[in-house]
Amino acid sequence: MNVVILAAGMGKRMQSALPKVLHPLAGKPLLSHVIDTARGLSPSRLCVIYGHGGEIVPERMQASDLVFAKQEPQLGTGHAVMQALPHLDEEVPTLVLYGDVPLTTSNSLQQLLDSAGKDKLAILTVDLDDPTGYGRIVRQDGRIVSIVEQKDASAEQRAIREVNTGILVAPTAKLKKWLATLSNDNAQGEYYLTDIVARAVADDVPVVSAQPKAVWETLGVNSKVQLAQLERIHQRNIADTLLEQGVTLADPERIDVRGSLSCGRDVSIDVNCVFEGRVELEDGVSIGANCVIKNARIARGASIKPFCHIEDAVIGADAEIGPYARLRPGTELAEEVHIGNFVEVKNSKIAAKSKANHLAYVGDATVGSRVNIGAGTITCNYDGANKFRTIIEDDAFIGSDTQLVAPVRVGKGATLGAGTTLTKDAPDGKLTVSRARQVTIEGWQRPVKIKK
Template sequence: MIPHEQEMTMDGLGVVVMAAGRGTRMRSEQAKVLHQIVGRPMIRYALDVARAVAGHSVAVVVGHQAAQVRAVLESALAEESGGAAVHIVEQVQQLGTGHAVLQTRSVFLSGRGSAPAVYLILNGDTPLLQEATVRALLQTHRTAGAAVTLLTAILDNPGGYGRVVRRTEKGASGAVHASADVVKIVEDRDASPEERAIREINVGTYVVDGPFLFAALDKVQPHNAQGEYYLTDIVDMAVTQGHRVAALPLTNPDEGLGVNTRLQLAEAEQVIRQQIRRRWMEAGVTMIDPASTWIDAEAVIGKDTTLYPNVTLEGKTVIGEGCEIRSFTRLTNCAVGAQVTILDHCVFADSQIDEQATLGPFVHLRPGVRVRKKAKVGNFVEMKKTDLGEGAKANHLSYLGDATIGKGVNIGAGTITCNYDGVHKYQTVVGDHVFLGSDTQLIAPVTVGAGAVIAAGTTVTQDVPADALAIARVEQVNRAGWAARRRALLATEQQVPVKPAGKRTAASKVSTKKKRR
């Protein structure tokens, strides 16, 4: 996780995360909240904020592709211990935002304990919303003594959004100005010309007093063409009942706006990536060209590590302190120890690299590799399910798969573990301080004992005892003068004129017929 100051949860705060919509403007068969931003499904951002502040419990409302969204949520919860309890509630029919929140009643008012004093309502498609902003909204709600508090944004072009209409007041000079209190939210299509001129819009994040929320939702009616129950109607109810409705405008308007299109998805990706880069640089990481450095949300980087241009750290990659990662390298779900050097054009996945190892350029580590302390892996080496021992060297042009290789082993260029017979895969075991000559083939299953030497060009089909020399190749034969005789023959053939092809004469045809008889 990105380093940040941990803040306490808020006692009595229940959180609703709405993640039931399809997101038709995404033009996708996949539910909107499952689209990824910086290597994480969008819903994870709202869930993180919810769990960071909830002191009671969290209810996530799912609907479209409920099973898939549930699976993502359960996977996320399995990875993180502690925190508020999270309940997943299904909205079988998507009948609007008010209806979605109503589905959580059984979670919060189960009778097994006290109900939340306050509710925070978040959207699953607002990945840019920051925890600090949510805490400020909760503080505004308490300070204002409001029944409902809205998060709002002031836009240069508010067209299409619901406008926040505030109560007007006269100042001492007689000038009319908007007060802190909200009177209503009016949809764009229903707004008067004066209301359309308002630039403050509702972004769909709310804080609502506990006793008021579900009592108000029970009275909401679907007075619209869509036949949906709108959460915004509780604002009118609060005002009608004489309760105060407050609002907190965002300092950065983009923070509260939802991701509804592929373009907005890409824009959110860029914003979050920039936030990640900034925070890791503040934590002591050097980036030669930050704009070209891509770091996923769950990656971790130690201080004094240097990332060169076009480095990509994906998934849950962890980089130790004092590392150097050169350009065009991509690591996915890897654990890298301290003071590791990774040269250009490397691709690693699901592998572990211990401290002070050196890898690259052009190294490919497939899942299940462990490179031990001070080991070296060089040009055009591919490894899969292999443990390369401490101080071992595989410097060039080799494939090592399903192998355990001991300390101090030297692997010559062109060495291959032949681990697959077309049906099954087998293990190769190489003991400590073995020397494997260039172009060695190890036909698994096979074991090479400690200290053994394998001659260059050897195909090893049997176990090699410790400290033995293994040679398995065709005996060399030297034929004296053969090369000179061959050159002379070739020169003679080149001097023989070749008769150009043409039409055959009658005589040649007769001759051919005679030969055929």
């Protein structure tokens, strides 16, 4: 099977310099959704027709299984498919898709392909309560004989509710023949792909149809309003799938998945959470409200409290994170680690049952088990040019307002007094303190404001 994806349109109503098909839905370009769906059908050729925006479309979408053909100028859908002809295998059918119609499912497309077989023209159609503006599917004795555009339809034809979505499958050799006969003798001066229906009827090629399970599978994007509408439809579909899998969602209308989210049993997710990239939540994980989680693996029983930001991190079983915690790339937390409010962890490994409960920065550090990191603690890992690592061994106690100037090591069971600035290694099992001696000045008086 060949697949041709039409993605050359300007999208004037998007009011943007970015080509329409590159606008994001659920965190990835509209065109990427269509390409991914097409790949699920295992095509032998996958050709993208681009035009508006120049080379930015092939630059963003480049992959070994894609070929690109430029349509310049843009003279209609029939003209767009013509640009793909040199790349198509005549021995197999050709499926035509649209780069701005992102939600068509592979199941619906497979039904269309099955209807087409190897020698029929098959059109994906849909019944609309209000078909205004769409090309009507005209049938005789149940067979499709033509597609009539709104402006050309009679009153009787305008009453038809079955409309053309533009998605079709055609035998490639015949498609090449039909395209060669298209005319642009119309008000728009364009070559319309829908005109091949009349050519097929004239050649006694059966014109058949298939319909998707839902109308939203055929909806396209021509404006930011429509893009926002499809975003909510897509997110609600994801939410419904999660609910069917047993995930508890506080409000299915207030979740955004911009990648893949896999959940175990008894997972709960509060409102306004955003999941990006690849996120895995194991059994019993709870996610508080307003969290943003990207490319993370969170083990069983972990609790992520509200307003946490987590990126490229691994969180161990029964850990407690937040609220208002930030885990940056390279963070690996073992089981029962506690990271509290306004604590930032970056490129660090923290072993089991260690705690940093408030107001701390742990960067480029290796932290052992059962370590307590007091409020206000900072690992000073950057000298303005290079990053250095801090080692804190098992059972260490780091007092509040401590600065660990890396590279430095805190020994097993060591205690650092509050306010310490550690520039040398602290030995195992001993108290290390580095602070100015406390002095009380006798007879000192607080300054008062001078009256003018």
